Amino acid sequence: MSHKKLLVIDDEVDMCELLTDHLQSLGYTIFSALDIKEALHILKEQSIDLILTDFNLPDATAFDLLEGQEGPSPPVIIMTGVVSFSIEDIIKKGAVAVLEKPINFDQIGLLIKDALK
Numbered sequence: 001m002s003h004k005k006l007l008v009i010d011d012e013v014d015m016c017e018l019l020t021d022h023l024q025s026l027g028y029t030i031f032s033a034l035d036i037k038e039a040l041h042i043l044k045e046q047s048i049d050l051i052l053t054d055f056n057l058p059d060a061t062a063f064d065l066l067e068g069q070e071g072p073s074p075p076v077i078i079m080t081g082v083v084s085f086s087i088e089d090i091i092k093k094g095a096v097a098v099l100e101k102p103i104n105f106d107q108i109g110l111l112i113k114d115a116l117k
Helices: 013-025 036-045 062-068 087-093 105-115
Strands: 005-009 029-033 050-054 076-080 095-100
Touching: 005 013, 005 036, 013 029, 013 050, 013 105, 029 036, 036 050, 036 062, 050 062, 050 105, 062 076, 062 087, 076 105, 087 095, 095 105
Parallel strands: 005 029, 005 050, 050 076, 076 095
Antiparallel strands: none
């Protein structure tokens, strides 16, 4: 067990549950949020090692999340159904990777492992 803490943010409950189950099976401790407000609360309360977030959320975007964090930010992996932003810009803001949905669970496991090195 790695005991690394990951935050999964997605407004689709089914996607949150699928990712949580898969990542827990890989040994990670998972916190989940359905919007940025809930995610920022978790980030204040927990020491999170990596964030996996949908780009478009009901109350903000991943850009807002990256800009809204205080202090050092954990690595962030962005998930999106439609790339409606500049991948170069989101990487400059601090994201380590962008994944298009539907998510390849093997790929996401490898990306997380690499990002946590």
